[in-house]
Amino acid sequence: MDIERLSRILKKIECENTGTPEEFASKMKIIYVFLFICLHFSFVLSQNQDVNKKIRATSFPIGDNSSIPKPSDDSERIRYSIKIEDDSAFFSLRADMLEKGSLSAKLNLHEIISNEKYFKGNEIIFEMVPDISNPAKLTLFTYFPSGVITFRYLLCENNKKIKYKKFDVSILPKHGLVPLILCFVDDEQSHIEKLLNRFIKDNLICLTSYDEVQEKMLNHIDECLFVYYNLNK
Helix, strand or coil: CCHHHHHHHHHHHHHHCCCCHHHHHHHHHHHHHHHHHHHHHHHHHHHCHHHHCCCCCCCCCCCCHHHCCCCCCCCCCEEEEEECCCCEEEEEEEEEEEECCEECCCCCCEEEEEEEEEECCCEEEEEEEEEEEECCEEEEEEECCCCCEEEEEEECCCCCEEEEEECCCCCECCCCEEEEEEEEEECCCCHHHHHHHCCEECCEECCCCHHHHHHHCHHHCCCEEEEEEEEEC
16 A cells, blocks of 8 residues: 555545544554554665665476576586585585675675585585676576575676686685685676686685685675585584
């Protein structure tokens, strides 16, 4: 119900009131509370417009695969297979939206793609597909054998491009964190890509800790999507 329509209803109630003053006051109190709630949610929704540009929650009809987004044919498909060697472990797959190495203040996004417990001998299999067929928009698809598909987005201005670096599986000591993909916004001179190439050789990060990765790489990127996993006993 919009505000203009609600105002017309209020005027109509004032004109047609036939009850006692107490009854009229009670009705008006309820309506004004409702009006306040409407105004509050209108304000909240307007404040969230910037967030909605980068985060989308989409539902699809059961059994209807035609409406589900698909990556472009030339997008790279990266398959992961992780075997659990401990008696049990919690597997957490995350995609952090970072600005200058810190969680985005606009989005406050520290997003868990998957978080499950596995046991010795289990194999965790999933596939990630970073689609940058549109250089100003990344869609990161994640496929699981169960049929679950997740989507993550990263947008940039038209005078910039989105790129990504994939990493071979290697653990960063201390944090036990395993980087998988770094999607980042770069300029026309490829300043960020040149910086990253100083620390990435043969798809491996040539740094010994996450603190170094943050200090020498992430802190210099205006905006990125950092995808990684860790295993905790």
